[in-house]
Amino acid sequence: MSYDRGNGVSFFLSRELIVANAFLAMVLVAGTVGYTVIEGWSLMDSLYMTFITLTTIGFREVHDMSAGGRMFTIIIGLMGIGSVAFIATRTAQVLLNTHTFRYRKMMRSIDATSEHYILAGFGRIGQRIAKDLARNEVPFVVIEKDNTPLETLERSGYLHLQGDAETEDILQAAGIKRARGLILTLPEDRANVFATLVARELNPDLFILVRTDTHANRRKLIRAGADKVVAPYEIGADRMAQVLLRPTVEHFMERIMRSDALAYSMDEVIVEQGSKLAGKTLQAANFRSRFDAIVVAVMNGTTNQLTFNPGPDTSLRGGDTLIVMGSSEMIATLRSEGCRAGSGKS
Numbered sequence: 001m002s003y004d005r006g007n008g009v010s011f012f013l014s015r016e017l018i019v020a021n022a023f024l025a026m027v028l029v030a031g032t033v034g035y036t037v038i039e040g041w042s043l044m045d046s047l048y049m050t051f052i053t054l055t056t057i058g059f060r061e062v063h064d065m066s067a068g069g070r071m072f073t074i075i076i077g078l079m080g081i082g083s084v085a086f087i088a089t090r091t092a093q094v095l096l097n098t099h100t101f102r103y104r105k106m107m108r109s110i111d112a113t114s115e116h117y118i119l120a121g122f123g124r125i126g127q128r129i130a131k132d133l134a135r136n137e138v139p140f141v142v143i144e145k146d147n148t149p150l151e152t153l154e155r156s157g158y159l160h161l162q163g164d165a166e167t168e169d170i171l172q173a174a175g176i177k178r179a180r181g182l183i184l185t186l187p188e189d190r191a192n193v194f195a196t197l198v199a200r201e202l203n204p205d206l207f208i209l210v211r212t213d214t215h216a217n218r219r220k221l222i223r224a225g226a227d228k229v230v231a232p233y234e235i236g237a238d239r240m241a242q243v244l245l246r247p248t249v250e251h252f253m254e255r256i257m258r259s260d261a262l263a264y265s266m267d268e269v270i271v272e273q274g275s276k277l278a279g280k281t282l283q284a285a286n287f288r289s290r291f292d293a294i295v296v297a298v299m300n301g302t303t304n305q306l307t308f309n310p311g312p313d314t315s316l317r318g319g320d321t322l323i324v325m326g327s328s329e330m331i332a333t334l335r336s337e338g339c340r341a342g343s344g345k346s
Contacts, residue, residue: 016090017087017090017091020083020086020087020090021087023083024054024080024083024084024087027050027054027076027079027080027083028047028050028051028054028080030076031046031047031049031050031053031054031072031076031080032046032047032050033046034046034072034076035049035050035069035072038066038068038069038072039063039065039066039069041062041063045062045063048062049061049062049073050076050080053073053076053077053080054076054077054080054081054083054084055084056077056081106159106160106161107173109159110141110159110161110173110174110175111175113139113141113159113175113178114175114178114179115139115178115179115180116138116139116140116141116175116178116179116180117133117138117139117140117141117179117180117181117182117183118140118141118143118165118171118174118175118176118179118181118182118183119133119140119141119142119143119183119185120142120143120165120182120183120184120185120186120195121143121144121165121184121185121186121187121211122142122144122149122152122153122160123149123185123187125185125211125232126142126144126183126185127149127152129183129185130142130156130158134156134158139159140158140159141158141159141160141161141174141175141179142158142159142160142161143160143161143162143163143165143170143171143174144160144161144162145162145163145164145165147162150162161173161174165184165186165191165195166191166194166195166198167198168198168202171195171198171199171202172202176199176202176203176206177202177203179203179206180206180207181206181207181208181209182195182196182199182206182207182208182209183209183210184196184208184209184210184211184226185211186211189212189213189214189217189220189221192210192211192212192221193217193220193221193224196208196210196221196224196225196226197224197225199225200224200225207227207228208225208226208227208228209226209227209228209229209230210226210228210229210230211229211230211231211232212229212230212231213231213233214231215231215234218231264325264326264327265325265326265327265328265331266296266323266324266325267323267324267325267326267331268321268322268323268324269321269322269324269331269334269335269339270301270319270320270321270322270339271301271316271317271318271319271320271321271322271338271339272318272319272339272340272341273318273319273341274318274341274342274343275318275338275339275340275341275342275343276337276338276339276343277316277338277339278316278317278318279315279316279317279318280315280316281312281313281314281315281316282295282310282311282312282313282314282316283312283313285316285338287338290338291326291330291333291334291337291338292326292330293324293325293326293330293331293334294324294325294326295310295322295323295324296308296309296323296324296325297309297310297322297323298310298314298316298320298321298322298323299320299321299323300317300320301317301318301319301320301321302317302319322334322339
């Protein structure tokens with residue numbers, strides 16, 4: 001069983017706080033009783049005098065006190081004020097150690113993550129992407145610079161780091177050399193360009209998807225090393241036009257692209273070398289009868305050429321990508337029994 005030193009220190013400090021608060025409560029009770037006995041005051045006046053002494057509020061004495069009462073006040077003040085200072089110091093240490101423990105736990109989880117996506121920027125677009133990735137159980141790490149979205153990140157339970165995605169240290173801490181891809185949704189294109197340059201240098205094989213606000217910056221981002229650049233405003237405008245021009249088609253696409261909206265969804269599956277489908281035509285592999293999924297298109301793994309609505313004599317090669325439509329069970333069966341390397345061996 002592993003033991004985290006930070007967690008142990010926090011536990012020890014918490015015990016100290018319990019003891020210190022119990023001692024402070026005893027001082028409060030002792031002061032109340034002491035003033036009642038020494039000065040003959042009522043319980044309320046004695047309690048009030050003890051309270052303003054311990055909290056150093058500085059109000060005048062409740063009643064005139066004898067020499068014995070003043071000496072008792074000095075003793076109560078020394079004991080109580082010391083306890084309050086001790087509690088304040090230890091409380092700050094507990095909070096600091098709790099934050100350190102959470103940070104270390106987060107870093108251990110990130111260090112154990114691989115083949116993940118790094119999402120830089122947790123604004124409106126970043127939050128939507130994170131939600132979709134989490135729903136599809138795709139591992140990812142969020143990098144956010146501003147303090148405002150951090151509360152949302154804490155509540156969501158997403159792996160995250162606070163820092164600037166344009167710096168090498170933060171990208172390396174997020175595991176960029178082990179990552180599958182980088183998604184840049186930073187608010188400024190300048191920041192996206194610089195982050196792309198740094199990320200491409202750290203991991204030349206990384207897939208980089210970048211959001212841009214203007215079409216004019218698309219070429220700059222591609223030159224910087226981005227694999228794909230998306231302009232949300234242009235996509236939104238095209239989508240609105242499709243709603244007007246082809247409402248039924250748009251309604252169908254909107255539902256089919258949401259995996260929780262219909263029993264069928266659209267997905268992509270890579271045909272691996274040595275799989276059952278590699279080197280066969282759709283007809284020879286009895287694709288429809290065996291997997292019951294619909295092949296919408298096939299992308300050639302060498303030329304990236306797309307063949308829409310492929311016929312039964314379409315040959316599949318290792319490295320090709322199938323764009324298919326079917327239930328999650330159909331697609332899972334296709335991926336494991338038809339497209340995974342070694343599935344061709346029976």
